[in-house]
Amino acid sequence: MGRNIQTLDDLLEDIKLIIWDLDETFWGGTLTEGGIDYINKNHILIMQLAQRGIMSSICSKNNQDDVEQVLKEKGLWDYFVFSSINWEPKGVRVGKIISSIQLRPDSILFIDDNRGNLEEVLFTNTGINVALPNIIDDIAAHARFCGKEDSKLSRLEQYKILEQKQSQFAEAAGDNIAFLSQSDIRVYIEYDIEKHIKRAVELINRTNQLNFTKQRLPEDPDVAADELLELIRLNFITAALIRVQDKFGDYGFSGIYIMKRLGNRQYLLHFTFSCRILNMHVEQFVYDFIGRPNLKVVGEVVSDVFDDHQKIDWIKCDHISALDQKEKTAQKNFDAIYARGGCDLASLIHYFALNSDKQITEFNGIRDGQTIRIDHSNFLVYALKGMTQDQKDIAARLGYAEEDFETQLLDVEKGASLVLLSFWADADIPVYYHPKTGLEIPYWRPGMHSRNIIANRDLDENIATTDIIRQQLEYLRENFQYNGLLSSAQVQCLKNYNDIFSHIHKRVDNIVLLLANERGPKSRDESTNNERHPHHVALNKIIRKAAANFPKIKVIDVDTIIGGSDQLRDLNHFNRIVYHRIYTKIIDELGSS
Numbered sequence: 001m002g003r004n005i006q007t008l009d010d011l012l013e014d015i016k017l018i019i020w021d022l023d024e025t026f027w028g029g030t031l032t033e034g035g036i037d038y039i040n041k042n043h044i045l046i047m048q049l050a051q052r053g054i055m056s057s058i059c060s061k062n063n064q065d066d067v068e069q070v071l072k073e074k075g076l077w078d079y080f081v082f083s084s085i086n087w088e089p090k091g092v093r094v095g096k097i098i099s100s101i102q103l104r105p106d107s108i109l110f111i112d113d114n115r116g117n118l119e120e121v122l123f124t125n126t127g128i129n130v131a132l133p134n135i136i137d138d139i140a141a142h143a144r145f146c147g148k149e150d151s152k153l154s155r156l157e158q159y160k161i162l163e164q165k166q167s168q169f170a171e172a173a174g175d176n177i178a179f180l181s182q183s184d185i186r187v188y189i190e191y192d193i194e195k196h197i198k199r200a201v202e203l204i205n206r207t208n209q210l211n212f213t214k215q216r217l218p219e220d221p222d223v224a225a226d227e228l229l230e231l232i233r234l235n236f237i238t239a240a241l242i243r244v245q246d247k248f249g250d251y252g253f254s255g256i257y258i259m260k261r262l263g264n265r266q267y268l269l270h271f272t273f274s275c276r277i278l279n280m281h282v283e284q285f286v287y288d289f290i291g292r293p294n295l296k297v298v299g300e301v302v303s304d305v306f307d308d309h310q311k312i313d314w315i316k317c318d319h320i321s322a323l324d325q326k327e328k329t330a331q332k333n334f335d336a337i338y339a340r341g342g343c344d345l346a347s348l349i350h351y352f353a354l355n356s357d358k359q360i361t362e363f364n365g366i367r368d369g370q371t372i373r374i375d376h377s378n379f380l381v382y383a384l385k386g387m388t389q390d391q392k393d394i395a396a397r398l399g400y401a402e403e404d405f406e407t408q409l410l411d412v413e414k415g416a417s418l419v420l421l422s423f424w425a426d427a428d429i430p431v432y433y434h435p436k437t438g439l440e441i442p443y444w445r446p447g448m449h450s451r452n453i454i455a456n457r458d459l460d461e462n463i464a465t466t467d468i469i470r471q472q473l474e475y476l477r478e479n480f481q482y483n484g485l486l487s488s489a490q491v492q493c494l495k496n497y498n499d500i501f502s503h504i505h506k507r508v509d510n511i512v513l514l515l516a517n518e519r520g521p522k523s524r525d526e527s528t529n530n531e532r533h534p535h536h537v538a539l540n541k542i543i544r545k546a547a548a549n550f551p552k553i554k555v556i557d558v559d560t561i562i563g564g565s566d567q568l569r570d571l572n573h574f575n576r577i578v579y580h581r582i583y584t585k586i587i588d589e590l591g592s593s
Contacts, residue, residue: 004122005109005131008142013106015054015129015144019097020080021112022060022067025133031062031070038074045140046079052147053155057097058083059090059110081159082166090117091124098125100166101159102275105129111136158276161249181314185280187289188243189354190320191580193232196241196253197225203241203256203272204228210255210273210283212305214298231269235343235573236261238350239270242286243320244277251276255286259293261346264363266293278302285312289353319354332587334418334510336360338409341422342375343573344514344558348420351583356418360408368468370399376425376442377496383407384503391439397475398443399468412508418590419504422514423543424572426493427535432480440483443476445469450535452482485535493539497546501553511553512586515540517572521565533571554589561585 005011023030028037046056057080060067064085071077082100084093090112098105105127112118118130139145150156168179193200201224205216217224232239242255255273259266273283287295287305295305336358339345346363353359365372374380382391382405392402412419429444430452443453445463453463454477464470504511516536523531540557547553561582562568567575 003129004118005129005135008135008138008144011109011129011144013104013144014146015109016103016107016147017055017057017101017109018049018139019057019059019094019108019110021110021114021117021133022058022062024113025111026058031066036070038070042136043074043076045136046076048140049145049147050079050153050156051149051151052145053150054145054147055101055156055159056080057101058085059094059097059112060085061087061090078160079156081156081163089120091120094121094128095125098128100163102162102278157249158251161251162276165246165248177310177314180280183280183314184247185282185315186245187282187285187315187317188245188320188323189317190241190243190253191239191351192320192577193239193241193256194229194577197229199253200241200256201225201228203253203274204270207272207274209275209302210278211299212271212283212295212297212301213268214272215270232258233575233577235347235569235576235579237576238266238290238347239576242273242282243323244280244282246280255282257286257290259290259350263366264346264361266291266350268293268295271295280315281310281312282315284310285315285317288312289317290350291353317354332591334416336412336417337420338412338417339363339420340375340380340407340409341420341514342373342424344422344424344579345420347574347576347579348582351580352418355587360412362407362409367401368399369466370469371444371446372400372404373425373429373442373444374404375422376429377423377493377500378431378440378442379405380407380409381496381499384410384500387439388437390437391434394434394437394439394479395441397479398441398472400441409504412504416510417508418510418512419508420512420514420586421500422516423497423539424514424516424536426496427485427516427533427539430485431483432476433483434480436479443472443480450485452484453477454480454482493542494546497543498549501546501550505550505552509552510590511550512590513543513547513553513555514582515543515555515557515559517562517568517574518559519562520571521568524562524565524568536571554586556582556585556589558582 003010020026026042027039029035049056062085067085068077082097084097094110098108105125109129109131110118110121111131111133113133121128122130165183190196198221201217201221205224217227231237237258237260239256239258241253244251244254254277256270257268258270259268283303284305332355334356337352337356338360339349340362342364349359349361362374364375384407387405395405409419425442428450429442430450431440432443433440445453453473460473464473516539518532518536518540519530520533544555547555562574562578567578569575
């Protein structure tokens with residue numbers, strides 16, 4: 001049962017909606033019996049409540065046209081939402097208002113002068129609060145009706161939109177999919193969360209029904225903003241705000257997702273949406289859009305994003321910048337996007353979901369504690385040109401498997417596809433040569449960096465931590481010779497790139513190479529120190545020379561996209577927003593071609 005309120009101090013929760021009876025409650029007298037005494041202070045109260053974000057509805061036994069005429073003449077009709085004006089019993093009608101407005105009964109107050117109506121509404125609607133009109137004069141000053149400042153009446157506007165939508169849904173004979181299909185729902189992706197950090201914090205801390213992760217931030221808004229900013233700047237984080245519009249109106253930023261990349265898998269840290277977009281299936285669309293990453297649902301939610309029986313094909317998606325364009329331009333789309341490289345492309349590929357439904361990725365992996373750095377060009381050369389069985393057997397002795405020397409690049413369809421490549425590993429990982437088979441292969445262990453593993457046994461204590469690694473090192477030293485980094489093997493690197501570019505240039509229309517960043521945090525901090533990483537400088541010089549012979553290839557200079565040192569984690573890893581800038585640069589470059 002609900003609560004029969006004698007005084008407002010009996011309320012247990014803040015009130016978000018008042019449902020008004022009219023005759024002898026909102027106004028004096030009975031409308032159908034020859035006249036009313038319009039109570040102006042009640043008129044002013046409803047307007048005040050709306051500016052606090054507290055809504056008003058009507059449940060009255062009256063003629064709809066007569067009531068609407070009076071309230072329109074007074075300029076108050078549009079301040080009511082989901083009004084029910086007819087001669088049917090009030091209990092069921094109040095229940096329909098509660099269902100339509102999607103609020104908990106505990107946060108709703110029904111006011112009526114007829115005790116029988118109060119008891120009927122109490123009996124039919126568990127949890128609702130009911131009261132006689134004698135409490136009305138105390139509402140404006142009571143703490144349960146403070147609400148939240150909303151002088152622009154944005155909350156009222158949102159409920160008017162919801163009311164209009166439900167009316168048209170009824171006209172669609174209750175067919176929800178047919179209704180949604182004609183609603184022109186549009187989702188806009190905003191990657192620059194920093195600009196809207198206050199709203200991002202609100203979504204994480206205040207949403208419940210569609211908050212799948214429920215990982216709250218501190219209650220102090222400044223502390224929460226700082227904590228969230230620190231998180232979203234990490235290079236292994238991808239995140240965005242979701243703005244939603246349809247033909248009924250603009251719902252503003254109604255969702256947020258934040259994902260953490262571990263290896264080549266994405267895990268959702270925050271995935272939450274406002275209930276203002278409930279039943280539009282936006283949360284399911286976004287979950288599909290970001291690739292259905294690992295999601296651990298915490299607590300109860302009112303939507304099942306794992307249910308893929310219904311294809312969400314009535315929602316259109318675009319970048320937030322499309323809202324600011326006076327003349328809409330066609331979004332750059334590709335049949336497929338192929339990306340091969342290191343963590344730079346792994347952090348970048350997420351943004352290209354706006355440009356293609358098909359993404360093919362080949363990134364580094366881990367096997368038996370060894371990082372398999374297929375972002376080195378030698379792996380791709382062997383994948384494209386093939387290798388002998390003897391070479392495969394020798395490579396296996398160093399921990400490599402046949403799939404490390406395979407690629408789907410040969411399967412990329414000719415035409416409107418995009419190939420993204422980066423070979424930053426060439427600048428830091430040395431190549432070792434096997435004289436008997438001619439195999440040239442990179443080998444790398446954390447802690448060795450660009451050093452010669454054959455010659456530097458002094459670091460074995462740190463890197464030879466297992467029997468498998470010790471066996472690999474001994475085999476390498478007994479059977480290979482050190483060929484060095486690209487700084488001493490530029491001819492071989494140039495040949496690698498020429499071989500790779502020759503294979504793909506005739507097959508693909510759009511090829512983009514990322515140059516390596518040349519300046520780390522220190523050289524960007526000190527105006528007098530513009531020292532550049534020599535290996536990265538050498539790598540970029542070779543790539544530019546090779547790419548110059550292939551007109552379809554566009555080279556992106558990452559160094560010029562990064563701002564100050566605060567945008568770098570280290571030489572090779574950047575804050576999240578830098579990767580979005582790189583994405584934007586690529587799309588702009590391809591759009592101008």
